[in-house]
Amino acid sequence: MIDPAAILPADDDAMAAARALHARLTKPAGSLGALEELSVRLAGLAGACPPPLPVPGAVAVFAGDHGVHAQGVTPWPQEVTAQMVANFLGGGAVVNAFARQVGASVTVVDVGVAVPLEPADGLLDRKVRAGTRDFTVEPALSRDEVERALTVGVEVADSLVDTGAGALLTGDMGIANTTPSAALIAAFTGRDAATVTGRGTGVDDETYARKVGVVSAGLALHRPDPADPVGVLAAVGGLEHAALAGYILGAAARRVPVVLDGVIAVSAALAAAAFAPHAVHAMVAGHRSAEPGATVALNHLGLTPLVDLGLRLGEGTGALLALPIVAGAVRVLHEVATFDSAGVSEK
Amino acid sequence: MIDPAAILPADDDAMAAARALHARLTKPAGSLGALEELSVRLAGLAGACPPPLPVPGAVAVFAGDHGVHAQGVTPWPQEVTAQMVANFLGGGAVVNAFARQVGASVTVVDVGVAVPLEPADGLLDRKVRAGTRDFTVEPALSRDEVERALTVGVEVADSLVDTGAGALLTGDMGIANTTPSAALIAAFTGRDAATVTGRGTGVDDETYARKVGVVSAGLALHRPDPADPVGVLAAVGGLEHAALAGYILGAAARRVPVVLDGVIAVSAALAAAAFAPHAVHAMVAGHRSAEPGATVALNHLGLTPLVDLGLRLGEGTGALLALPIVAGAVRVLHEVATFDSAGVSEK
Numbered sequence: 001m002i003d004p005a006a007i008l009p010a011d012d013d014a015m016a017a018a019r020a021l022h023a024r025l026t027k028p029a030g031s032l033g034a035l036e037e038l039s040v041r042l043a044g045l046a047g048a049c050p051p052p053l054p055v056p057g058a059v060a061v062f063a064g065d066h067g068v069h070a071q072g073v074t075p076w077p078q079e080v081t082a083q084m085v086a087n088f089l090g091g092g093a094v095v096n097a098f099a100r101q102v103g104a105s106v107t108v109v110d111v112g113v114a115v116p117l118e119p120a121d122g123l124l125d126r127k128v129r130a131g132t133r134d135f136t137v138e139p140a141l142s143r144d145e146v147e148r149a150l151t152v153g154v155e156v157a158d159s160l161v162d163t164g165a166g167a168l169l170t171g172d173m174g175i176a177n178t179t180p181s182a183a184l185i186a187a188f189t190g191r192d193a194a195t196v197t198g199r200g201t202g203v204d205d206e207t208y209a210r211k212v213g214v215v216s217a218g219l220a221l222h223r224p225d226p227a228d229p230v231g232v233l234a235a236v237g238g239l240e241h242a243a244l245a246g247y248i249l250g251a252a253a254r255r256v257p258v259v260l261d262g263v264i265a266v267s268a269a270l271a272a273a274a275f276a277p278h279a280v281h282a283m284v285a286g287h288r289s290a291e292p293g294a295t296v297a298l299n300h301l302g303l304t305p306l307v308d309l310g311l312r313l314g315e316g317t318g319a320l321l322a323l324p325i326v327a328g329a330v331r332v333l334h335e336v337a338t339f340d341s342a343g344v345s346e347k
Numbered sequence: 348m349i350d351p352a353a354i355l356p357a358d359d360d361a362m363a364a365a366r367a368l369h370a371r372l373t374k375p376a377g378s379l380g381a382l383e384e385l386s387v388r389l390a391g392l393a394g395a396c397p398p399p400l401p402v403p404g405a406v407a408v409f410a411g412d413h414g415v416h417a418q419g420v421t422p423w424p425q426e427v428t429a430q431m432v433a434n435f436l437g438g439g440a441v442v443n444a445f446a447r448q449v450g451a452s453v454t455v456v457d458v459g460v461a462v463p464l465e466p467a468d469g470l471l472d473r474k475v476r477a478g479t480r481d482f483t484v485e486p487a488l489s490r491d492e493v494e495r496a497l498t499v500g501v502e503v504a505d506s507l508v509d510t511g512a513g514a515l516l517t518g519d520m521g522i523a524n525t526t527p528s529a530a531l532i533a534a535f536t537g538r539d540a541a542t543v544t545g546r547g548t549g550v551d552d553e554t555y556a557r558k559v560g561v562v563s564a565g566l567a568l569h570r571p572d573p574a575d576p577v578g579v580l581a582a583v584g585g586l587e588h589a590a591l592a593g594y595i596l597g598a599a600a601r602r603v604p605v606v607l608d609g610v611i612a613v614s615a616a617l618a619a620a621a622f623a624p625h626a627v628h629a630m631v632a633g634h635r636s637a638e639p640g641a642t643v644a645l646n647h648l649g650l651t652p653l654v655d656l657g658l659r660l661g662e663g664t665g666a667l668l669a670l671p672i673v674a675g676a677v678r679v680l681h682e683v684a685t686f687d688s689a690g691v692s693e694k
């Protein structure tokens with residue numbers, strides 16, 4: 001795994017240089033709103049002004065199953081996880097369409113699907129175990145399993161950066177995975193189950209009430225310590241959550257931005273930030289998921305989402321919608337003329 | 348000019364087909380949030396499901412000057428309009444950087460810059476007059492001048508569609524042009540000057556108070572009739588506003604989406620909608636400008652913006668940030684597999 005000390009604080013000099021450059025570009029000061037601060041943050045991450053253009057993007061979709069599915073927290077059968085992996089590999093899912101739209105690659109990582117998957121182009125077999133255990137009965141994972149999944153995420157991040165990715169995007173697939181996401185968010189932020197639990201991909205009132213009860217029960221059984229992210233992930237997490245936390249840490253160690261998708265991603269981001277607080281400098285909140293826990297987690301991380309359109313699909317779709325905005329913010333620092341160079345009068 | 352009857356109502360059959368297709372795609376119903384309804388609207392515009400992909404995008408930046416600049420409504424000298432046109436043509440402005448990011452073209456149209464401009468590649472000389480008159484003293488434009496500027500906009504839209512644009516994006520440049528924008532929004536929505544007037548590209552308290560007074564004075568002097576959009580544009584509008592209204596109508600007549608940028612665009616969109624109410628079906632609100640009048644206008648048009656990041660630059664920058672989201676929404680209808688075709692179980 002990664003040494004937290006390998007994840008550096010933001011570079012103040014690069015951030016100051018980016019702010020100073022913005023003041024000289026041919027636009028009124030502050031007129032790019034949130035994009036200006038985003039570009040300053042990415043300068044701080046890279047330790048350079050301008051920071052590298054965050055293209056091309058690379059999505060890693062970490063797939064896993066969940067023992068807590070047995071508690072009836074979702075109307076979807078567990079077999080859909082593997083079916084959707086096949087759909088990703090065939091290019092037929094929304095994540096594929098959005099990736100084509102912005103020229104991003106899609107890599108699917110089996111870190112914990114319940115059933116064996118056939119080898120295929122674009123699929124990495126990194127299965128740590130065939131789904132988690134039911135966290136209402138026992139810990140979802142052992143600490144060793146969590147650490148192996150974290151390492152999978154770090155290695156995938158390294159590999160994508162090594163092959164030229166300028167930005168990493170989080171993706172996920174796992175029927176029932178909004179339930180462990182809610183439990184992780186509750187554990188790391190101290191909020192109660194009802195506040196952070198949402199309806200996922202369409203549950204009715206009865207299932208929703210059961211889902212809140214399941215999250216509460218898991219937290220009550222394990223009482224996870226938020227200062228021990230491996231312990232929290234082992235108690236109530238998922239294999240894709242652990243791998244995503246490693247992926248985020250891997251991006252941060254390489255000083256490459258990681259665009260977070262929805263509630264699964266931000267719950268994993270809380271684990272990454274608990275492990276290495278400076279990892280937050282690498283995080284870009286792609287969008288605000290419709291799941292209530294997502295907003296709780298983003299606030300805890302101090303992140304403001306770029307896109308807020310009521311999406312609740314996952315897969316990496318919200319991160320992909322945000323990527324051109326991230327790239328545009330950085331491109332301004334590379335390409336826009338200054339008042340002096342363009343001969344434009346100032347006010 | 349365009350016959351309002353040439354702008355068709357939305358095609359209900361195509362919209363119903365798009366809704367039905369969404370229900371069969373491999374994603375939970377409604378999980379793409381606002382993108383689903385956007386894709387349905389664009390099916391209704393095109394009269395086809397799926398509608399054509401809205402790519403490539405083409406931005407037309409309509410540039411003009413304003414007699415009301417003499418009233419001290421902005422700290423920027425009027426010469427900046429022509430200087431920024433040169434910056435656009437040199438590729439050094441933010442609109443150019445964002446256009447490169449998303450593969451869109453940028454065409455600059457001089458519809459009313461105060462000074463003569465040198466011919467240049469990418470610049471269309473369609474000057475109707477060298478800036479408007481001061482609307483606190485007399486009508487900004489004659490009805491004939493408005494109609495000529497509207498025709499410029501229609502012709503630019505036609506030309507861009509003829510050469511392959513899949514979406515038109517609005518752009519604008521004109522020092523002081525948030526002042527006529529506020530006056531247009533007040534005239535079309537019936538709201539008062541203080542509600543719709545903002546600080547544009549950075550005015551202080553004293554200038555802001557003067558700007559509100561200027562907008563009020565113009566409305567009191569001319570008492571424009573919102574049912575007469577040519578009369579409203581003549582009274583308090585700008586040449587770029589009139590041209591943008593024509594451009595929007597031209598897009599609607601061709602059944603091609605037009606992505607609106609900020610407060611200048613949405614004030615022109617109110618004129619277009621007053622001329623031909625069905626034109627609203629072609630409009631996509633690219634972003635929510637930080638100018639308060641923009642939100643008033645969007646609400647009046649019934650449009651929800653895609654991007655809301657505090658931008659207040661204009662030029663077409665907000666529309667360009669939204670374009671990949673618009674394209675992604677349509678691409679889903681083209682490329683995503685159905686539950687049946689992908690062998691994915693339903694809940």
